Amino acid sequence: MKGFSKLSPQEKLLLASERFEDPASTAKQFESFQHPDEETQEILSGISENTISNYPLPYNVAPNFLINGKLFMVPMVTEESSVVAAASSAARFWVEKGGFHARVAQNIKNGQLHFLYGGAADKLKAAMPDIESSLRAEAKPVTKNMEQRGGGIRTITLNDRRHLIDGYFQLHVRFDTIDAMGANFINSCLEVFASALGSFFDNTDGFDRNDYEPLMAILSNYNDQCLVEVSVSCDVDALGHAAPQLSAEAFVRRFILALKVAESDIYRATTHNKGIMNGVDAVILATGNDFRAIEAGAHAWAARSGQYRSLSQADVQDNRFSFSLQMPMALGTVGGLTRLHPLAARSLEMLGNPDAKALMMVAGAAGLANNFAAIRSLTTTGIQSGHMRMHLSNIIMQLNTTKEEARYIKKHFAEEKISYQAVAQFLEVIRKRGT
Amino acid sequence: MKGFSKLSPQEKLLLASERFEDPASTAKQFESFQHPDEETQEILSGISENTISNYPLPYNVAPNFLINGKLFMVPMVTEESSVVAAASSAARFWVEKGGFHARVAQNIKNGQLHFLYGGAADKLKAAMPDIESSLRAEAKPVTKNMEQRGGGIRTITLNDRRHLIDGYFQLHVRFDTIDAMGANFINSCLEVFASALGSFFDNTDGFDRNDYEPLMAILSNYNDQCLVEVSVSCDVDALGHAAPQLSAEAFVRRFILALKVAESDIYRATTHNKGIMNGVDAVILATGNDFRAIEAGAHAWAARSGQYRSLSQADVQDNRFSFSLQMPMALGTVGGLTRLHPLAARSLEMLGNPDAKALMMVAGAAGLANNFAAIRSLTTTGIQSGHMRMHLSNIIMQLNTTKEEARYIKKHFAEEKISYQAVAQFLEVIRKRGT
Numbered sequence: 051m052k053g054f055s056k057l058s059p060q061e062k063l064l065l066a067s068e069r070f071e072d073p074a075s076t077a078k079q080f081e082s083f084q085h086p087d088e089e090t091q092e093i094l095s096g097i098s099e100n101t102i103s104n105y106p107l108p109y110n111v112a113p114n115f116l117i118n119g120k121l122f123m124v125p126m127v128t129e130e131s132s133v134v135a136a137a138s139s140a141a142r143f144w145v146e147k148g149g150f151h152a153r154v155a156q157n158i159k160n161g162q163l164h165f166l167y168g169g170a171a172d173k174l175k176a177a178m179p180d181i182e183s184s185l186r187a188e189a190k191p192v193t194k195n196m197e198q199r200g201g202g203i204r205t206i207t208l209n210d211r212r213h214l215i216d217g218y219f220q221l222h223v224r225f226d227t228i229d230a231m232g233a234n235f236i237n238s239c240l241e242v243f244a245s246a247l248g249s250f251f252d253n254t255d256g257f258d259r260n261d262y263e264p265l266m267a268i269l270s271n272y273n274d275q276c277l278v279e280v281s282v283s284c285d286v287d288a289l290g291h292a293a294p295q296l297s298a299e300a301f302v303r304r305f306i307l308a309l310k311v312a313e314s315d316i317y318r319a320t321t322h323n324k325g326i327m328n329g330v331d332a333v334i335l336a337t338g339n340d341f342r343a344i345e346a347g348a349h350a351w352a353a354r355s356g357q358y359r360s361l362s363q364a365d366v367q368d369n370r371f372s373f374s375l376q377m378p379m380a381l382g383t384v385g386g387l388t389r390l391h392p393l394a395a396r397s398l399e400m401l402g403n404p405d406a407k408a409l410m411m412v413a414g415a416a417g418l419a420n421n422f423a424a425i426r427s428l429t430t431t432g433i434q435s436g437h438m439r440m441h442l443s444n445i446i447m448q449l450n451t452t453k454e455e456a457r458y459i460k461k462h463f464a465e466e467k468i469s470y471q472a473v474a475q476f477l478e479v480i481r482k483r484g485t
Numbered sequence: 486m487k488g489f490s491k492l493s494p495q496e497k498l499l500l501a502s503e504r505f506e507d508p509a510s511t512a513k514q515f516e517s518f519q520h521p522d523e524e525t526q527e528i529l530s531g532i533s534e535n536t537i538s539n540y541p542l543p544y545n546v547a548p549n550f551l552i553n554g555k556l557f558m559v560p561m562v563t564e565e566s567s568v569v570a571a572a573s574s575a576a577r578f579w580v581e582k583g584g585f586h587a588r589v590a591q592n593i594k595n596g597q598l599h600f601l602y603g604g605a606a607d608k609l610k611a612a613m614p615d616i617e618s619s620l621r622a623e624a625k626p627v628t629k630n631m632e633q634r635g636g637g638i639r640t641i642t643l644n645d646r647r648h649l650i651d652g653y654f655q656l657h658v659r660f661d662t663i664d665a666m667g668a669n670f671i672n673s674c675l676e677v678f679a680s681a682l683g684s685f686f687d688n689t690d691g692f693d694r695n696d697y698e699p700l701m702a703i704l705s706n707y708n709d710q711c712l713v714e715v716s717v718s719c720d721v722d723a724l725g726h727a728a729p730q731l732s733a734e735a736f737v738r739r740f741i742l743a744l745k746v747a748e749s750d751i752y753r754a755t756t757h758n759k760g761i762m763n764g765v766d767a768v769i770l771a772t773g774n775d776f777r778a779i780e781a782g783a784h785a786w787a788a789r790s791g792q793y794r795s796l797s798q799a800d801v802q803d804n805r806f807s808f809s810l811q812m813p814m815a816l817g818t819v820g821g822l823t824r825l826h827p828l829a830a831r832s833l834e835m836l837g838n839p840d841a842k843a844l845m846m847v848a849g850a851a852g853l854a855n856n857f858a859a860i861r862s863l864t865t866t867g868i869q870s871g872h873m874r875m876h877l878s879n880i881i882m883q884l885n886t887t888k889e890e891a892r893y894i895k896k897h898f899a900e901e902k903i904s905y906q907a908v909a910q911f912l913e914v915i916r917k918r919g920t
Contacts, residue, residue: 051548055573066546069558069835076831082525083828085541087517096878097543099569104541105562105771105828106520108533111501113486123504127540129822130775134534138490162753164746195906214749215742222752234872238904241867265742266863270752271759307650308701311599314649316785317657318597320707324781331777336540340565341776342766346759349784350751350793358785385905387564390879393518393540396511400504428701432676438669443531444825469673471630 059095063102090392097387109336109393110134111400114141116149117415124416125397126332131440132433133328136423137416143292147284150418152411157228158204158275159380161236162268163221163243169251169261171210174219177257181250182206185221188246192238201226203239221247224275229406231339231382233269240267271347273378274354280414281374282422286366293430302371304429305364312360322360322421323352326375329420333413337401338387338394344413347378362421375418379410438468445473455480494530498537525827532822544771544828545569546835549576551584552850559851560832561767566875567868568763571858572851578727582719585853587846592663593639593710594815596671597703598656598678604696606645609654612692616685617641620656623681627673636661638674656682659710664841666774666817668704675702706782708813709789715849716809717857721801728865737806739864740799747795757795757856758787761810764855768848772836773822773829779848782813797856810853814845873903880908890915 057065067077080103085091095101107127112134115122124141126134144150167174186193186203193202204224211218221243225236244264251257289298296304312322327348331341352361362375382388383406389395398404401412427433442463446456448470458480459473466472492500502512515538520526530536542562547569550557559576561569579585602609621628621638628637639659646653656678660671679699686692724733731739747757762783766776787796797810817823818841824830833839836847862868877898881891883905893915894908901907 054548055570062546066558066835070831071834079827079831080544082520082522083541083544085517086521090517093882094541094543096882097564098545098566099875100545100547100573101543101569102546103544103828105544106518106529106539106541107770108529108536109515109518109538109540110533110535111497111537112535113489123501129532129773129826130777131533134536135490138535160752162750164743164750164753166742192904211750215745218746220750234869234876234904237867237869237872241869244867265739265746266753267867268753268756268863270756272752272755304700307601308599310650311653311700315597315599315646315655316789317595317705317707318599318701318703320781320785321703321705323785324706324777327777327781335542338564342565342759342762342780345777345780346755346762346784349781350755350758350788353785353788353793354751356791358788387879390883391564392514393538396505396514399506400501428703432672432679432702434669434672434676440534441669444822447528447531448825469627469669 055100059101062100066102093390093392097391107335112138112141112416114138114145115412115415115419116141116145117152117411119149122401122412124333124412125336125400126329126416127335128328128332130328131444132436133332133420135436135440137329137332137419140419140423143422144282144419147282147288150280150282150415152278152280152414154276154278154407154410156275156277157226157407159225159227159232159236159273160270160275161223161225161240162270163223163240163247164265165219165221165244165247166217166263166265167219167261168217169258171212173256175208175210177254178208180254181247184250185243185246188249189239189242192235192242196227196235199228201228229383230385231380234385236269237267240269243267271343271380272350273347273380274351276378276380277376278379278410278414279374279376280411280418281372282418283370283372286369286371289371293426296430301430302366305425306366308425308429309360309362309364316358319352319358319360322362323349325424326361326377326417326421329416329418330379330413333416334381336394336397337381337383337409338391338397339381340386344379344381347380351378362418373418373422375414375421377414377417379413381406381409381413383409442468442473445470449474449477451477490535494536497535501537528825528827532826542770547573547576547851549573549580550847550850550854551576551580552587552846554584557836557847559768559847560771560835561764561851562770563763563767565763566879567872568767568855570871570875572764572767572854575854575858578857579717579854582717582723585715585717585850587713587715587849589711589713589842589845591710591712592661592842594660594662594667594671594708595705595710596658596660596675597705598658598675598682599700599702600654600656600679600682601652601698601700602654602696603652604693606647608691610643610645612689613643615689616682619685620678620681623684624674624677627670627677631662631670634663636663664818665820666815669820671704672702675704678702706778706815707785708782708815709786711813711815712811713814713845713849714809714811715846715853716807717853718805718807721804721806724806728861731865736865737801740860741801743860743864744795744797744799751793754787754793754795757797758784760859761796761812761852761856764851764853765814765848768851769816771829771832772816772818772844773826773832774816775821779814779816782815786813797853808853808857810849810856812849812852814848816841816844816848818844870902877903877908880905884909884912886912
């Protein structure tokens with residue numbers, strides 16, 4: 051198929067629908083998910099490429115998030131049934147115990163110019179001060195505006211990596227992009243550097259441009275100097291009601307054991323961190339940020355010790371329980387989709403139009419909340435009863451019940467063990483007896 | 486705020502809107518994103534908790550994906566402007582060279598029962614055959630249906646982990662869940678095991694239930710026996726047109742160097758793999774699967790050697806270039822949202838209603854396609870020109886242009902270097918001169 055991308059949105063929709071058994075009703079269904087307001091739909095369709103409709107994800111809110119003394123209702127976009135319920139329940143639990151404490155110590159982002167250099171390494175290293183001035187000067191048209199807002203290029207470091215690959219060097223560049231995620235800014239700077247470094251070799255005595263081969267100029271999502279830290283803490287005694295039929299001490303002991311398992315076992319650590327990302331990503335999606343970027347950085351960072359480990363930690367000291375999360379997270383509250391997507395803009399408004407650091411704290415708090423709720427369930431009642439309760443309405447919908455049947459099923463399974471099979475069987479029974 | 490979750494959807498929407506400057510218009514805007522058909526909206530609202538609206542993500546298609554000789558149009562849900570264009574371009578590039586070759590050797594999923602055991606470890610180990618029969622028998626009501634479909638519990642292994650935590654053991658359980666992602670099935674089995682193991686100790690001479698403390702029963706997203714492998718290959722000579730002004734040999738040399746960098750440098754590896762996940766996640770979202778699960782497993786697996794590395798590899802042998810991706814991926818095509826979400830069901834239909842393994846191959850191919858496009862751009866033209874071209878319509882929308890101004894800007898910037906600032910300045914110029 052040639053030239054598909056050149057077709058009009060409507061032509062694309064019709065051509066895609068032709069692959070279906072019933073093209074006309076398929077096209078109509080895709081259309082039904084488009085926004086009724088033409089201008090709004092044009093914005094949504096302009097975001098990506100070959101767009102034929104909108105894919106709706108549930109837009110949810112989790113109230114009662116107390117973060118650094120300020121109360122938030124947190125917008126969360128997720129398709130997983132238990133995520134918002136878990137976040138809300140944990141937020142509600144901690145709101146009476148001082149809530150979440152969060153900070154972002156640094157907001158520095160990384161980028162790299164990877165290149166090969168065949169000349170004398172010592173001379174290259176010695177020339178770094180001159181190279182740095184030259185690169186900064188060449189990048190001025192790109193950095194001017196960011197500098198006016200207080201950001202820009204922070205440091206430029208030359209790394210000799212010839213032990214890994216013949217002739218391989220890096221310029222490792224640190225950026226401050228303030229409230230922007232900054233991808234375009236960073237990549238533009240680095241691409242200017244790639245050609246400016248060539249010009250430097252061309253124009254400087256003792257250097258030869260032919261010794262230089264730029265390979266790639268690109269930001270890194272491994273932002274180890276852009277960490278958000280979130281914690282909750284309370285006296286151990288205050289956890290007496292954390293779980294039914296479990297003393298505060300027993301609850302804390304089991305909770306900390308669960309964290310130790312996630313610290314030592316990669317199979318568990320992966321799912322432990324997945325639970326954190328359930329909360330984090332829901333906020334990232336709701337605010338128009340890029341979850342792949344944060345996922346990659348967080349999980350790679352979780353492996354920094356040489357073994358993949360839990361991103362969160364729990365501890366008791368002087369009879370005080372604390373639970374904390376530290377992870378890299380580079381979010382933006384300006385640029386990208388954050389203001390362009392109408393509901394991303396609403397999400398930011400719901401959060402009081404935070405700056406990037408404040409948004410990172412909210413997303414981190416959602417991550418820690420989901421992690422707390424998961425560990426609490428896992429070490430006490432197990433997660434299935436809660437999960438299946440959340441999942442009950444999905445099961446009911448899959449079974450195509452009437453509204454009356456649905457009400458009846460919900461009432462029956464309020465106390466019964468839920469499974470797809472059990473609900474299906476119960477539905478058969480009530481249908482047979484004509485309830 | 487108490488009892489929020491008990492409110493009706495409409496009450497939640499109104500209460501959430503009260504936090505905004507203009508509650509009435511906010512509520513109206515949220516409502517405008519709901520689906521006009523009441524039943525469809527009820528399905529969407531039933532997926533999560535505290536749902537007040539739908540968050541629309543662009544639903545896009547990438548044509549020309551040739552995978553194992555079969556041609557696909559691939560549904561991709563993503564907010565990132567360049568992802569679908571990159572996937573489409575790479576699919577188009579490879580379709581004439583035999584397309585993608587993919588396989589899923591195994592489809593085994595992991596789950597664990599973590600527990601403490603204070604009795605004699607040797608006796609516990611010796612009793613494993615009896616324990617296994619007992620657990621399998623107790624789980625029969627849960628496994629029966631899955632077994633009828635050819636799946637079920639594969640192996641149960643006892644791991645002694647007392648060197649990590651006092652008294653810590655695991656039952657590591659491998660499952661085959663066929664075409665379901667299988668989370669509920671696996672967790673239900675494991676929770677049955679947790680209590681069945683207690684009963685075994687209770688009912689078996691020489692064992693004491695009091696020696697046993699179950700800690701957590703939960704699936705793992707680290708599915709190292711559920712790997713998808715995707716590759717493309719062609720004669721080196723056939724890559725003469727891969728990039729302008731670059732010979733086939735030079736292109737291949739630079740491409741392989743880029744892969745070596747991603748193999749050796751964690752800053753680059755993170756973003757390299759992020760680019761793969763751009764494609765993978767877009768298919769996962771479009772088909773109602775859980776991207777957090779796949780993200781966690783993929784990145785943790787990328788760190789299995791002790792250093793976080795690239796998930797893809799490139800090579801030349803006997804003048805033949807090959808590029809391949811291997812990663813864990815546990816997807817479902819039945820259960821969960823896959824059939825419940827109306828557009829997830831449509832996506833599966835668009836792909837010819839694949840089984841789980843076939844869907845994993847499509848998602849893997851999208852990942853490799855995005856990775857190929859990214860490395861090709863990075864090592865040749867740089868990514869910014871393409872990115873900014875994709876991003877141009879976003880910039881235009883942010884600047885609130887008229888349609889005529891937008892057309893004029895697009896024409897002008899077809900050949901010019903694009904940046905937000907450049908477009909804004911150009912707009913100012915044409916407005917001043919009244920074009």
